[in-house]
Amino acid sequence: MRRQWWIVAAVVAVALWFFVSIEPVLAPFFVSMVLAYLGDPLADRLEDRGLSRRLAVTVVFVLLILVVVLTLVLVVPILGRQFGQLVEAFPAILNWIQQTVLPEVQSLTGLDLSTDFDALRQAVVENWKETSTIAATLLAQVSRSGLALVGWLANLALIPVVTFYLLLDWDVLVGKVRRMLPRQWEPAAVRLAGECDEVLSAFLRGQLIVMLCLGVIYGIGLTLLGVRFGLLIGLLAGLASIVPYLGVIVGIAVAGVVTFFQFHDWLMLVGVGVVFGFGQLMESVVLQPKLLGDKIGLHPVAVIFAVLAGGQLFGFTGVLLALPVAAMVMVILRYLLENYKNSTLYDAGQKTPQRSSVPSSDEETS
Template sequence: MRRQGWIVAILAAIGLWFFISIEPVLMPFFVSMVLAYLGDPLADRLEERGLSRRLAVSVVFLLLILVISLSLVLVIPVLGRQLGQFIESIPAILGWVQSTVVPHVRSATGLDLSTDFDQMRQTLVDNWKETGTLAATLLAKVSKSGMALVAMIGNLALIPVVTFYLLLDWDDLVAKVRSVLPRRWEPTVARLAAECDEVLSSFLRGQLIVMLCLGVIYAIGLTLLGVRFGLLIGLLSGLASIVPYLGVIVGISVAGLVAFFQSGELWMLVGVAAVFGFGQFVESIVLQPKLLGDKIGLHPVAVIFAVLAGGQLFGFTGVLLALPVAAMVMVVLRYLHDRYKNSSLYDAERSVSDEESP
């Protein structure tokens, strides 16, 4: 038994080393896995209605392509334009803070922040300039390097191809993985996999829909209110909602500052609060009960740590894998916790009493 455990540990270490070694080429495959996982339930439902697997996958695949294409055509250009306008307005915002906010702080607290703010303002402006220069330099290098450009295009082109074939054979792949498990481990692994799937489906499918709905509500509300960069702030606030309450805190702070800087009128701040209040109302009354319930179990601190740790260790691929891996680790830790609570290490007296009982 101990020898088998060592063999499993060594194989796991070799597998981890292998994946770390080929990390640069894994991104399109992991993106495809996420898309296939999200689309498989819809394909299964279409199969139940009488469609063949290939036809059901084709319908789901076309829907995914349509949603992504509409996002790229309609949303990305507007976001890029608003982001550029926001970057250009940073010096004016900093100047307004220096001329308006800093004197009020000095009169209220006696602290003179003008010198420190001058240095901070100059540092921020310089960093924005350096960021633009770095981006231009990187773009120029990628454009000049034919191999890098071909590799980037190839990775992007792989995503729809791999997604289609993973969707097509998803159920068969799951069945084959289950069939090769050791028979003694198979029931436990299958039960843990079912729990992982429940958590992942609730978090990935449910939380993504919640984030998207909140982003749309915030973006439409701020845009109708006339707040500059409303689409950008709204969608980023929806994205930040992956951590409970972070999206509304960040969004209402940034949108409130932009609205006040834009008009200086109190009713704009009331309107911003009303937009985010309506979003929170919809989330608590409709989105959370219908889409998430109480199945997630991921603490907000665990979500933040998982995303930061995944990005630090494996870059963009790590960010993609952070939350699914965190959800699976949580399920395994819960299983190990239950095993520990029932072991003699936790309660030696209960173990002795069990042995003494006939």
């Protein structure tokens, strides 16, 4: 039995080494896997309504393409324009902080922060200018390297192809993996897989929809208020909502600074608060109960740690996989904790033999 465990450990170690070695080429396959996982339930429902698997997958695939195309055509140009305007306005915002905010802070607290802020402002402006040219530099570099450009385009073209075939054979692949499991492990593995699927589906489908809805609510609300970069700030706040309360904190802070700098009116800050308050109300009353419930269970600190650790270990692929892997690890740890509490190791100290209340013959003699 111990030899079998060593064989399993060796196979897992070799598999991990192999995937780490080919990590640069895995990104399109992981993206395709996530898209196929998200689309499989809809394809199953269409199959239940009488469509063939191929036709159901085709319908889902077309819907995914329409969503991506509409996002690229309608949203990306607006965000690009607003980001460019933000780059242009950023030095003016820093000047306003230095000339208006810092004197107020000095009059209230007696602290002179102008010297430190001067150095900070200079460093930020220099780095901000460099950041704004990163995309152009990267594009020029890719253009100069024909092989890199071909590889990048090939990876991009792989995503729809791999997604289609994964969607087509998803249930078949799941069935084959299940039949490959050792028979004695199958019940526990199927149970864990079901719990992982519940957590992942709640996160990948539910949480992404919640983030998108919050971004739309924040973006539309700020745009109706007339706040510059309203859509950009709203969508960034929606993305930051992957960590509970982080989105609303980041959104209010950024939108408040931009709004006050734009209007110099404290009442407009009340409007910003109303927008984010309405978003939080919708999340608490409608979005979270309907889409998530209590299925995820990932602590905010665990979310932050997973994203940072995944990015540090495996780059962009690690960021993509961080939260799904963290959700599955949470399910496995919960299973191990349950087994540990049912083991003799956990309650061995509680099962000490009780001393008899009847005196022994030696005690009677003494």
